[in-house]
Amino acid sequence: MKNKLMTIAEASAAISSGKTLLIAGSETVLRHLPKGRWIGGTSVYFLTAEGGVCDEDNVFVTEFETATAARIRHYGTDALPQLAQARFDHGVTAILIPAFSKAHAQFAIEGAGYEGVFDQPLMGWITGTHLDEVGKTSPKVFDGASGAVYDEGAVLLHAELPPQIVAELDIINLFEQDPHADTIVFATDGFSAETAQVNGETVDFAAYVASKGIDTKLPLVADYAGAMINVSFQSVDAGKHRVQFYAPVIAGMEYKLAKSTGDYATALASQIGADGGEQLSCNCILNYLYGEMEGKKTGNYTGPATFGEIAYILLNQTLVHMKFEAAEASKVA
Amino acid sequence: MTDTAAVFRRTLTSSKELGDASLATKILVTRLRREVSSQPSALDKAVTELSAYFSKHQFASKDIAVL
Numbered sequence: 083m084k085n086k087l088m089t090i091a092e093a094s095a096a097i098s099s100g101k102t103l104l105i106a107g108s109e110t111v112l113r114h115l116p117k118g119r120w121i122g123g124t125s126v127y128f129l130t131a132e133g134g135v136c137d138e139d140n141v142f143v144t145e146f147e148t149a150t151a152a153r154i155r156h157y158g159t160d161a162l163p164q165l166a167q168a169r170f171d172h173g174v175t176a177i178l179i180p181a182f183s184k185a186h187a188q189f190a191i192e193g194a195g196y197e198g199v200f201d202q203p204l205m206g207w208i209t210g211t212h213l214d215e216v217g218k219t220s221p222k223v224f225d226g227a228s229g230a231v232y233d234e235g236a237v238l239l240h241a242e243l244p245p246q247i248v249a250e251l252d253i254i255n256l257f258e259q260d261p262h263a264d265t266i267v268f269a270t271d272g273f274s275a276e277t278a279q280v281n282g283e284t285v286d287f288a289a290y291v292a293s294k295g296i297d298t299k300l301p302l303v304a305d306y307a308g309a310m311i312n313v314s315f316q317s318v319d320a321g322k323h324r325v326q327f328y329a330p331v332i333a334g335m336e337y338k339l340a341k342s343t344g345d346y347a348t349a350l351a352s353q354i355g356a357d358g359g360e361q362l363s364c365n366c367i368l369n370y371l372y373g374e375m376e377g378k379k380t381g382n383y384t385g386p387a388t389f390g391e392i393a394y395i396l397l398n399q400t401l402v403h404m405k406f407e408a409a410e411a412s413k414v415a
Numbered sequence: 416m417t418d419t420a421a422v423f424r425r426t427l428t429s430s431k432e433l434g435d436a437s438l439a440t441k442i443l444v445t446r447l448r449r450e451v452s453s454q455p456s457a458l459d460k461a462v463t464e465l466s467a468y469f470s471k472h473q474f475a476s477k478d479i480a481v482l
Contacts, residue, residue: 195446200468203439250437253438305432306442306445307440309438309442311442334452334453335449395442
């Protein structure tokens with residue numbers, strides 16, 4: 083895959099040449115692009131080879147060079163559970179969902195139960211806006227084939243791969259559970275919680291977070307059979323006895339607060355190492371903000387900084403990356 | 416019961432970490448374990464779902480070895 087920050091003219095030329103593209107940019111810029119084999123989502127924060135940047139004039143373009151065919155679909159919330167139906171027998175799917183939409187909440191809570199969702203790599207992100215525009219402008223997704231623009235539902239790009247190429251989707255998470263932290267369990271799935279069981283005792287969760295002086299820049303972390311999955315804090319309102327999250331907590335999962343990483347950008351660069359240059363990736367806007375990544379180089383994974391990352395399920399404060407490799411290489415990896 | 420089905424049943428009723436398994440396998444197994452834990456009678460259905468997944472997934476042989 084090729085990743086590059088492009089001008090409108092450069093991106094338009096790539097579209098017109100028939101390439102299969104995944105594009106992130108401001109709504110204004112995306113609306114200037116011609117129809118073609120692409121999907122896009124609003125985002126103006128990017129991690130580039132030169133460092134983190136907020137850019138409303140250019141677009142970040144990923145080319146699926148090895149794709150032999152593509153299908154672009156938009157699914158409303160009613161059809162979202164069938165999101166895997168139009169995929170190819172051998173391929174990958176990119177998915178974009180607008181932040182704060184019904185589809186965002188639905189996918190986050192129910193997506194792991196959608197039929198076939200784990201059978202092929204499903205990678206994407208939650209589209210956003212400039213942070214100054216949150217609540218004023220709705221995030222969008224673009225179906226480049228039809229030219230349609232949506233602030234609801236999900237737009238998907240199913241890409242067919244040649245038989246000798248396989249895709250591998252994985253995550254890089256700066257965080258792990260603090261083994262000394264309390265064990266937290268919620269009774270219901272959701273983006274908010276009023277109570278939780280902490281070490282087996284039911285507590286007012288907002289009061290607990292406040293009284294413990296918990297650093298809410300650190301996420302709650304659940305251990306999914308060895309994969310660390312974050313849920314980030316959005317707000318804590320002790321007066322209303324409510325804690326809001328950027329992804330849903332799942333009933334019955336055991337969460338612990340993350341162990342502090344020290345300096346974000348240094349920790350991220352350390353974890354990433356020299357990998358990532360040709361991979362499709364996105365990182366979380368919270369990592370961008372809390373890590374003060376604007377202007378900082380954080381390794382070779384480049385892409386948008388998003389309002390939520392998707393690697394089969396919705397993730398927070400996580401770098402998602404997908405690489406293509408020869409089928410034989412994957413067998414011995 | 417086949418050997419593979421027995422492995423799946425054991426996987427879904429344990430809390431074993433899946434080390435080098437793919438991310439998809441880890442998330443799916445976690446979801447199925449949670450369902451089985453809250454409703455033990457769902458074990459057969461969960462085994463069927465896991466079997467169907469491994470019959471399609473490109474990394475199946477590598478991941479089954481981790482279970």
